[in-house]
Amino acid sequence: MSDIKLLITFKSALYNYSLEQLRYISKEGVWSIGQMYDHLIVVAHEYLDNLETCTTLTEEQPLGKTQFGEQLFRNGGFPPIKIRLPDELNSPPSNSDSKEDLIIRMDQLIQRLSLWETKVDYINPHHKVEHGGFGWLNAKEWHDLVGMHFRHHLRQQDELESYLL
Template sequence: MNDLKLIDTYKSFLQAYSPEQIRYIPEKGAWSIGQMYDHLIVVAHEYLDSVEACALAGGEQTQGKTEFGEYLFNIGGFPPVKIQLPPELNADPDNTKTKEDIRRELDQLMERMKELKIKVDEINPNYKQEHGGFGWLNAQEWFDLVAMHFRHHLRQKYELDGVWVKHGDGSDASI
């Protein structure tokens, strides 16, 4: 599934949720569906900022990925485990957005991705930006990380859907 189709799939999932489902936090330390969407959008823009930074780098970087970064890109995605970030990087995402807010932000993200997709192939692959966990990534790798991150959170989406079915009114928002 290509990057934009994946995000479009998230948009279609969004339509099935009620405002209560979007904001429902199942337990302390867990996120709501809306927070998961907010996290995906914010992080995607951070990754795309790094794509643009690679374009502006102007100098080649000889350092490569970390061992985990190599593993991640060799398997083409995140492993199917929950990843706990350090507390300073793990602020709770916004839980106030409406379905319309999230849809609009997904549309804006898709537009930005379309614009950068055209440019990313022209960026020198030796112009890189450092990722705290994965090492030095070039523009294409940063761009690919957006879809990898969206795919990784599909499991969380289905878990949250299951929690809602147990808690909510019995209707199933999973698709």
């Protein structure tokens, strides 16, 4: 499934949730479905911001990915485990958006990702921005990371939906 189709699938799922379901937190330390969506959207825009930064660079970066970054891209995605960032990087996502707000934000993200999909292959692959865990990524890698991150959260979506029953 293409990354755009994946995002459209996530967006379509939003129509199935009530506001109460979107904001439902089953227990402390577990996100609501709405928080998961907020996280996905915010992080995707951060990745696309870094992609855009790659287009403005004039110096080539000889450094590459970390060992984990190499493995991530070789495998085409995150390992099937829960990943918890350090507390200082792990503030809870917003749980206040309405379903309509999340749909609008997903539409904006889909539009932005689509815009870059046709351009990303023409950006100098040696113009890179550093990711804290994966090393130096070029525009194509930042673009691909959006889809990898969404796919990684498919399991979380299933888990959060199971709490709603």
